[in-house]
Amino acid sequence: MSKDHSEIRALLEGKLKELEERAQRLENRLSQPGEADSEENAILRENDEVLEGLNDLTVHDIHQIRLALDRIEHGTYGLCTECGRAIAKARLNALPFTSTCVECAR
Secondary structure, eight states, X not given: OOHHHHHHHHHHHHHHHHHHHHHHHHXXXXXXXXXXXXHHHHHHHHHHHHHHHHHHHHHHHHHHHHHXXXXXXXXXXXXXXXXXXXXXXXHHHHOTTOOSOHHHHO
16 A cells, blocks of 8 residues: 555545544434424424434445545555546545546546
């Protein structure tokens, strides 16, 4: 594994830990019972919809990071999973857990 992949692995592992902690906080919040006041419940339900959306995004990102870590482990990190060509370094810097090149992402 190259030094660049070691740095990316550390970055991804740090982000993974952060997202797992966020997912746990969101799950804890979403599992709390509602209020007795129906007006308060309506507000909480609206907030819960937003939190559920954030949770879905967080779970998706966790999955993508785990896949990227798996690609690092198997020596395929930086290769497009669609066409097999190298993903541009600039794209990997911007989206370190991307699995496709710009052309295939379109």
